[in-house]
Amino acid sequence: MRQDDIRGRPPWIADAGVTSLGMVVSRILGMVRDIATAALLGMSGGGVMDAFVVAFRVPNLFRRLFGEGALAASYLPVLAAELERDRAQAWRLASTAMVWLAAVLAGLVLAAELVCGLAWLVWGDLPGVGLAAGLSAVLLPYVLLVSLAAQVAATLHCLSEFALAAAVPAVLNLVWIAAAWVVAPWFAAKESQAYVLAFAVLGAGVLQLAVPWPALQKHGFRFAWDVPASRAALGRVARTMVPMAFGLAITQINTVVDSLIVWAFSAPPGSPPGAWPDHGIAHPVQAGAAAAIYFAERVYEFPLGIVGVAVATAIFPRLSRHAARGERTRLGADLTLGLRLVMLWGVPASVGLALLAEPLARLLFEHGEFTPADTLRAGRVIAMLAAGVWASCAVPVLVRGYYALGDSTTPARLGAAAIGLNALLALGLVWPWAESGVAAATTVAAVAQAIALAALFSRRLAPLAWKALGATAARAGAASAVMGAVGFLMVRAVVPAGGLVGRLVAVFVPLAACLAVYAATYAILGGREVASLWGRHEDGP
Numbered sequence: 001m002r003q004d005d006i007r008g009r010p011p012w013i014a015d016a017g018v019t020s021l022g023m024v025v026s027r028i029l030g031m032v033r034d035i036a037t038a039a040l041l042g043m044s045g046g047g048v049m050d051a052f053v054v055a056f057r058v059p060n061l062f063r064r065l066f067g068e069g070a071l072a073a074s075y076l077p078v079l080a081a082e083l084e085r086d087r088a089q090a091w092r093l094a095s096t097a098m099v100w101l102a103a104v105l106a107g108l109v110l111a112a113e114l115v116c117g118l119a120w121l122v123w124g125d126l127p128g129v130g131l132a133a134g135l136s137a138v139l140l141p142y143v144l145l146v147s148l149a150a151q152v153a154a155t156l157h158c159l160s161e162f163a164l165a166a167a168v169p170a171v172l173n174l175v176w177i178a179a180a181w182v183v184a185p186w187f188a189a190k191e192s193q194a195y196v197l198a199f200a201v202l203g204a205g206v207l208q209l210a211v212p213w214p215a216l217q218k219h220g221f222r223f224a225w226d227v228p229a230s231r232a233a234l235g236r237v238a239r240t241m242v243p244m245a246f247g248l249a250i251t252q253i254n255t256v257v258d259s260l261i262v263w264a265f266s267a268p269p270g271s272p273p274g275a276w277p278d279h280g281i282a283h284p285v286q287a288g289a290a291a292a293i294y295f296a297e298r299v300y301e302f303p304l305g306i307v308g309v310a311v312a313t314a315i316f317p318r319l320s321r322h323a324a325r326g327e328r329t330r331l332g333a334d335l336t337l338g339l340r341l342v343m344l345w346g347v348p349a350s351v352g353l354a355l356l357a358e359p360l361a362r363l364l365f366e367h368g369e370f371t372p373a374d375t376l377r378a379g380r381v382i383a384m385l386a387a388g389v390w391a392s393c394a395v396p397v398l399v400r401g402y403y404a405l406g407d408s409t410t411p412a413r414l415g416a417a418a419i420g421l422n423a424l425l426a427l428g429l430v431w432p433w434a435e436s437g438v439a440a441a442t443t444v445a446a447v448a449q450a451i452a453l454a455a456l457f458s459r460r461l462a463p464l465a466w467k468a469l470g471a472t473a474a475r476a477g478a479a480s481a482v483m484g485a486v487g488f489l490m491v492r493a494v495v496p497a498g499g500l501v502g503r504l505v506a507v508f509v510p511l512a513a514c515l516a517v518y519a520a521t522y523a524i525l526g527g528r529e530v531a532s533l534w535g536r537h538e539d540g541p
Contacts, residue, residue: 042369044288145205
């Protein structure tokens with residue numbers, strides 16, 4: 001028996017803590033890597049960063065699909081059941097799954113490489129297209145490597161080996177940072193520097209697969225490919241993984257769509273918006289729009305990971321136990337509590353991020369090739385995305401509620417509708433508001449998706465406590481409004497001085513004031529949700 005069981009504390013709490021710590025470390029390192037990339041390539045100069053962002057989107061999407069829940073949600077329960085019955089059969093399942101995953105992804109990568117080659121041959125002379133095609137060709141094999149690494153990590157989770165699996169995602173950021181700071185500056189051309197980063201990502205993928213492999217072997221894993229013996233279990237994994245992966249990746253798919261739209265509608269690198277040769281229609285965005293969305297998304301994802309993914313990860317085992325016992329009322333109550341915690345932190349995160357959008361962009365990115373004009377563009381996109389932080393935090397929590405009850409199709413269908421809504425709005429709003437309009441479309445789609453998920457869940461699967469949820473949202477909204485008024489004055493009162501210290505003051509003085517005002521106001525309004533974090537009974541709204 002594990003020591004945690006002896007003390008009466010559920011062992012998953014410690015495991016979740018290790019996973020959350022690894023997530024926080026990886027997010028921090030990811031921010032450092034983006035700071036280094038912004039200083040190296042800038043945002044709008046020459047369109048190099050735009051091309052790199054477009055090339056990196058697809059491999060990064062697969063990293064998110066497999067690394068942040070879809071593979072674990074489908075593969076892990078099946079493997080855990082096999083480990084309980086027959087460890088040798090579990091190794092056969094893991095080995096066969098690796099072979100099939102590698103074969104399918106290798107085929108997809110090969111097909112995508114051919115498309116990149118064709119694009120380079122046919123459209124390679126168009127500004128940015130040849131560079132994007134070449135960078136994509138280098139980065140695409142990372143899809144295979146990171147997906148296999150995610151399966152190894154999920155297998156280690158089944159074996160209660162959380163620490164190493166939690167540390168593996170940081171490998172990408174560490175290799176990327178080293179490439180941006182040490183290797184790339186040796187090359188004068190920005191295109192060459194972008195290729196250095198691309199090869200660094202590929203090398204990181206090799207390490208992400210190699211580092212945890214010895215730990216897997218230490219637990220007794222032996223490669224044993226046996227398709228007939230594993231066919232039934234693989235079928236269960238395949239039937240659930242595709243809709244789960246899609247349902248969990250809507251936000252990431254929307255950002256891919258956003259990047260492709262602004263890249264396609266951008267003026268040629270190094271020129272202002274101008275007329276398309278044969279149509280007389282002005283380009284709605286300047287070069288650097290895809291990079292602006294990328295850097296803004298990286299800032300926006302920090303609260304999303306700390307609030308939304310953390311709450312969803314922590315609450316999923318409890319929801320699954322309620323579902324297994326047929327306790328739908330209790331499942332609805334716990335899901336309501338999770339959403340109340342999202343409101344508690346997500347609403348002020350939306351307001352605070354919007355207030356500090358420009359100072360944050362200046363602090364994080366305005367170095368080296370990243371100019372003050374780039375800061376203004378990135379700040380506007382951050383502010384637009386910030387408005388939907390609370391909704392984007394609620395979506396993974398709600399999706400876990402559906403998955404706990406075995407419904408993987410409803411989140412996928414609503415997600416497809418959200419992608420369509422985002423694309424339509426983005427195509428319309430890109431003309432008047434450029435990349436900021438595309439970010440606004442993503443926010444509207446996230447809000448619509450969250451509302452639809454909550455309404456359908458409460459109507460069809462388990463009742464949500466709407467009165468309590470509404471009371472929490474009202475308190476969070478009121479406290480955030482007071483915080484926003486104080487923060488607005490603070491941001492304008494604290495004029496950033498020159499240098500790093502001045503930029504830090506411009507961010508952290510208003511931030512500290514906002515946190516203090518929000519906490520005090522929320523307490524005055526009677527908020528008690530925080531008590532639930534420590535296991536104390538909390539009733540009433």
